[in-house]
Amino acid sequence: MDLVRGASGAERDRSIEALEYALGEGRITAPEFEERVEAAFLARTRADLAALTAGLPRGLW
Template sequence: MSGYANPDRPDERLSTAEREEAVTRLSEFHVEGRITSPEFDERAAAARAAVTRGDLVPLFADLPSAGPSWESEPWAAAPAASAATGTPGPPLPPPPASAALAAGPARTSRALGGRVGDTVMALTPFLALALFFLFGFAGGFVWSWLWFLIIPIVAIVIYGPTGKPDSER
């Protein structure tokens, strides 16, 4: 619906494809949980019955914009109506760029013991180095290097031998 966005012409008639695109956008808001099922049904029916671009404005007035493609939508570009006074208000601002970055999936540790396992793995090289010098000075450095084998052994115990994520095991 980006080709017909013109807030100067709210009386311009909609095509059937434009109405269906509005219903699709409402469906996205329903999936996101921004509108309930009864609200979606009501708004979708109103979008399918809309005749002009101005008819779509109240259906999206209380919903946030969602990026560059949404900003070109006619109901986002047209001024939103104030619920209290019925007078036009300012257009909805675009979402902040940081919101998209913060919306990423939560990171979880695959380590045995979670964060504790991660911490143990991070400290293992320092333990190996301390044991290397402790036993090296006490009994000789010939076999002292074997303490560094603790690092891969601890990694296998904590992360598992396959190296695959838990969901693929």
């Protein structure tokens, strides 16, 4: 995946869905979720979005 390319709305949505799932599974806290979702809306590149789900198991979403 080209991480330098601009992030699309669909990619933001997928990242937020992954964060919602992680929150539901107890893998991140509510404040951390809110912080990461805010960052997802501000993300300019795919790398920005990838950083938000780094450390979460890929099988979550």
